[in-house]
Amino acid sequence: MKESLLEILRCPLDKHELELEDAEYADDGEEVVSGVLVCSECGERYPIEDGIPNLLPPDMREETPA
Amino acid sequence: MTDLATRRGLETDVYQPAEDSELLADAACSRLPSGGDGGDEDRPLVLEVGTGSGYVAARVAEETEARVIASDLNPHAVGQAADAGLEAVRADLVSPFADGAFDAVLFNPPYLPTDPDNEWDDWMERALSGGEDGRAVVDPFLERVGRVLAPEGVVYLLVSSLAGVEEIVDRAGEEGFSAAAVADESFPFETLTVLELFR
Numbered sequence: 001m002k003e004s005l006l007e008i009l010r011c012p013l014d015k016h017e018l019e020l021e022d023a024e025y026a027d028d029g030e031e032v033v034s035g036v037l038v039c040s041e042c043g044e045r046y047p048i049e050d051g052i053p054n055l056l057p058p059d060m061r062e063e064t065p066a
Numbered sequence: 067m068t069d070l071a072t073r074r075g076l077e078t079d080v081y082q083p084a085e086d087s088e089l090l091a092d093a094a095c096s097r098l099p100s101g102g103d104g105g106d107e108d109r110p111l112v113l114e115v116g117t118g119s120g121y122v123a124a125r126v127a128e129e130t131e132a133r134v135i136a137s138d139l140n141p142h143a144v145g146q147a148a149d150a151g152l153e154a155v156r157a158d159l160v161s162p163f164a165d166g167a168f169d170a171v172l173f174n175p176p177y178l179p180t181d182p183d184n185e186w187d188d189w190m191e192r193a194l195s196g197g198e199d200g201r202a203v204v205d206p207f208l209e210r211v212g213r214v215l216a217p218e219g220v221v222y223l224l225v226s227s228l229a230g231v232e233e234i235v236d237r238a239g240e241e242g243f244s245a246a247a248v249a250d251e252s253f254p255f256e257t258l259t260v261l262e263l264f265r
Contacts, residue, residue, distance in 0.1 A: 005153060008111070008135065012161035046162075052144050052154050055162030060139075 001032050001053050009037065012057045016041035026051075079142040081193035083121035085251065086258050090174050090224045091125040093249040093260040097222070098130040098170060109133045110169040113214070115159055115207065118193060120147030122172060127152065132170070135163075140189045159207050163214045171211055172222045175203045177229040200229030201237070208234075208241045212265070221263035222248075228256045238263050 009018055016039050023035035037046040037053055047054050054061065099110060110132040114123040117136035120143075127134040136147040137157040148154040155162065160171065180195040196202050204225070211221055221243070225234050235245045243263040250259040 001155070002153060005135070005155070008164050008167050009155070009162055010164050012158065015165065050145070050148070052148050052156060053162075054141075054156040056139070056156055056158055057161065060158055 001048060001051055002030060003032055005053070006037075009053065009055060011039035011042060011044060011046075012055055013044060014039065014041050018046070023048075078188055078190045080140065080146055081118040081143075081190065083119055085253065086174050086224050086226070087118070087121050089249055089251050089258050090172060090222060090260055091122040093262075094122065094126050094170070094172050094222045095129040097248065097262070098126065098132055100130045111135070111167060111216075112170045112172065113137065113160070113163065113168045114172040115157075115211075116143075116173055116175060116193070116203075117147045117152070117154070118143050118174075120150040120152050120154075122174065123147060123152050124150050126172070140192065142189060143193075159203075160210050160214045165213055166216050166219075167214050169216050169219050170222060171215060171219070173207060173211075174224040175207060177201070177204065177224075177226045179228060196229055199233075200226070201234065204229065204234055205237060208238050208243070212241060212243070215265075221261075223261045223263060225259050225261055226256045227259075231257075231259055231261075235261065 018037040021036045021038050023032050026033050033051045035048045112132040112134045114136050117123045117138050120136050123134045123136040136152040137155045138144050144154040144156045176194050177196040177200045178194050179200040225231050238245050242265055245261045245263050247259050248262045
């Protein structure tokens with residue numbers, strides 16, 4: 001994900017802003033390929049996997065049909 | 067009878083572009099600003115919910131000046147959308163997006179009415195099934211989408227006669243939206259319509 005996406009993303013639970021932690025960047029320095037998005041209010045953590053932020057609320061994260 | 071079995075085909079992970087995708091992409095591209103050399107700040111910001119393969123989002127990104135965000139519940143779908151060069155986010159409808167962020171939100175929802183005893187419980191079923199009345203996903207979307215729209219923002223929603231266009235227009239009205247049909251196409255078993263919802 002582009003770091004500028006942070007301006008648009010919010011915690012799905014309480015709509016507060018997210019902070020990027022443990023970020024690893026692609027070689028061009030533009031794309032965040034892994035890291036964690038942390039809610040500045042409730043502290044819930046959302047992973048960035050293969051460059052794609054997973055902003056599902058925690059109770060939906062494990063829901064994986066066959 | 068159009069049912070899940072015939073629409074599923076062999077693909078079981080990600081819904082692939084079909085007539086409904088093309089109708090929504092055509093309508094959105096023709097109504098969103100195109101070309102122009104405005105800076106990044108001036109570009110309209112567009113969200114496609116339930117992007118699937120990313121076909122509609124990619125068309126809008128290519129044919130208009132909008133910055134397009136593509137979201138889906140399905141990890142396989144966001145993977146395909148990212149591979150197509152889109153900014154992808156795994157999300158439940160509009161829940162992780164900022165208030166008032168988007169100039170337009172596009173959605174081709176799951177809408178096929180489905181017998182609860184006859185569901186597959188895989189990603190393709192999630193992409194197609196709209197529950198018993200076809201509106202199990204559309205209704206919560208209509209409830210929540212207003213929060214993320216900019217004051218002049220609009221929604222482009224693909225609806226099928228199978229899910230009841232009038233019922234969806236009425237429901238949108240309850241959520242404060244006016245609706246205009248901006249495109250439609252008839253098939254033997256359903257008519258597809260793109261609704262523009264605005265406040």
